[in-house]
Amino acid sequence: MSGTNPYIEKQDFKLPESDYQITFLPMQKKVEVLSENISTESDGLPGSILNAALDAGIDMDHSCGGVCACSTCHIIVRQGLESCNEATDDEEDMLDLAPGLEPQSRLGCQCVPNGTQAVIVEIPEWNRNLVSEEH
Numbered sequence: 001m002s003g004t005n006p007y008i009e010k011q012d013f014k015l016p017e018s019d020y021q022i023t024f025l026p027m028q029k030k031v032e033v034l035s036e037n038i039s040t041e042s043d044g045l046p047g048s049i050l051n052a053a054l055d056a057g058i059d060m061d062h063s064c065g066g067v068c069a070c071s072t073c074h075i076i077v078r079q080g081l082e083s084c085n086e087a088t089d090d091e092e093d094m095l096d097l098a099p100g101l102e103p104q105s106r107l108g109c110q111c112v113p114n115g116t117q118a119v120i121v122e123i124p125e126w127n128r129n130l131v132s133e134e135h
C-alpha cells in the first residue's frame with residue numbers, strides 16, 4: 001500500500017484517461033497502462049511510473065516507499081515528458097541529490113503521465129543493478 005509524506009507539497013496530477021504504453025530502458029520492457037486499471041496499492045502516486053513498474057513486476061528501487069523522501073527512484077523520461085505532471089519543488093529538491101541528473105530527470109514515484117502519449121523512461125546506469133524483473 002502506498003503511503004503519503006505529510007511534509008511535502010501536494011502533487012497536482014491527473015490519472016490517465018486513455019490507455020498508453022511505457023517502455024523501460026535499457027531492458028526494452030514495454031508495459032501497457034490501462035486507464036481503468038490504475039493501481040492504488042503499489043508504492044508511489046497512483047498512476048506514477050514507479051506504480052506502473054511495480055505492477056508490471058519490475059522491481060524498481062524505491063527506498064522511501066514512494067513518498068518523495070529519497071532519490072532512488074530516479075528515472076530519465078526520454079519521451080513523453082510533456083504528458084507528465086509538473087515536478088514540485090520538493091521533487092526537484094530530492095532530484096538534486098540524485099547522481100547523473102539530466103533535464104528530463106524525474107522521480108518515478110512522483111511522475112504521473114496523463115496517457116495522451118507513449119512514454120519512454122530510462123533507468124540511470126548507476127541504479128540498474130538494483131532493478132530486477134520478477135518471473
Ligand code: FES
Pocket residue numbers: 061062063064065066067068069070071072073094107108109110
Ligand atoms: S521512492 Fe523515494 S523518492 Fe521516489
